[in-house]
Amino acid sequence: MNKKIYFLSLGCPRNLVDSEVMLGILEKEGFEIVSEPENCRLAIVNSCTFIDDATQETIDTIFSICRLKETEMLEKVIVSGCFVQRFGRKLMKEFPEVDGFLGTNEIPKIDKVVKRVLEGERVFCCFEDKDFIYGKEFSRYLLTPNYTSYLKISEGCRLSCSYCIISKLRGKYRSRPIEDIVNEAEELTQQGCKEFNIVGQDTTYYGFDLYGKVSLGRLLKELVKIKGIQWIRLLYAYPASFNEDLIDVIAGSPKICKYIDIPVQHISQKILRLMNRTTRKEDIINLIKTLRNSIKGLCLRTSLVVGFPGEEEKDFEELLSFIKWAKFERLGVFRYSREEGTPAASYKGQISESVKDKRFKEAFMLQRDIAEELNKKFLGKKLKVIIDEVKADFSLGRTEFDAPEADGIVYIYEGRKLKPGSMVEVQIIDTLEYDLVGQVRNQFL
Secondary structure, eight states: OOOEEEEEEOSOHHHHHHHHHHHHHHHHTTOEEESOOTTEEEEEEEEOOSSHHHHHHHHHHHHHHHHHHHTTSEEEEEEEEHHHHHHGGGHHHHOTTOOEEEOGGGGGGHHHHHHHHHTTOOEEEOOSOOOOOOOTTOOOOOSSOTTEEEEEOEESOSOOOTTOOHHHHHOSOEEOOHHHHHHHHHHHHHTTOOEEEEEOSSGGGTTHHHHSSOOHHHHHHHHTTSTTOOEEEEOSOOGGGOOHHHHHHHHHOTTEEEEEEOOOBOOOHHHHHHTTOSOOHHHHHHHHHHHHHHSTTOEEEEEEEESOTTOOHHHHHHHHHHHHHHOOSEEEEEEOOOOTTSGGGGOSOOOOHHHHHHHHHHHHHHHHHHHHHHHGGGTTOEEEEEEEEEOSSOEEEEOTTOOTTTSOOEEEOOOSOOOTTOEEEEEEEEEOSSOEEEEEEEEOO
């Protein structure tokens, strides 16, 4: 019996972890996970629908995968994740080619849904209740190289940002217990993992629901004790919940990357209020000052939105001034996406696409110049680099200041044989806009 399954994960790293949990369940049930969809019994698309572009990518992917059914190279297709949770049962009618649908809360049922679909049943499994969070009873089938992994510490969101649908799709904020996360990290380290990227919708709020206070610092203190961990990187660190304990832990541990991803979205107080953000302009500025003063060599990453409803020219100019002042080492600029079902979608003062494009380009060009200038400070310095890819004439790696699939890379023109996952000391001999060029000076692992 053909038990081959092809799995395609779309969207963010948090979605990737969901995909790995589902694959772990299927592997335990004896299914073979393959890297190509042809000649499989089943393909699964774990979908994303955060913004319009993500929704369109999901739709295009579904149609592309379903076309393989027409050639008889693929038998069945299942769509899981946020797209299903958002649009619900009407997808049964709009996508007759799809054989099964699975919501974000039904991850533990993936094996049952697969078996029912393979038996010829068309299945819709998606409910309103959203309280699932995976734990130690689930094993993940990693879609990342074994030396690097995402560690999902929470699910859902406590906030109600006016432009975002995550809380509707993922439910209330819920944290995993510290011992559960530590156990998973220990197991992954035993399998060769050296680098953990901490993810959740709001990582700095971690633990409040379980322990009555934010406890990310407490969690990190336990993780750094694990032998074999080289790097722990903090992503999705919402600015409102930073405390002195967390900052001290980041500053004091060599295992914790001096890299923090803080999504601030905007700096105009008017726009922050319209976005329903809980941080004020002065809070953001004070936090940046505190982090810069407290953590030596810190690399800050943020994301900003241009073209939000009501954003006037003076608000945008304020944002540009903020970019110039903050000098973020890493910055993602996004055009506002008008999402059905969010309060902001009905706001007055919607911005035209042409204005969004103009503002995006202006902010992007400003940050490009800042990034290029900041990169020059690394010239001549020696940095620890993890190797991601080895080619015939050069290798590609990342510093602690670069999250996988998100930030810059280091080009290493090196004749010496390197291996993916190895860590080396590299001396930087050239800098580019976002990337670095270096030579190996010492090999660690």
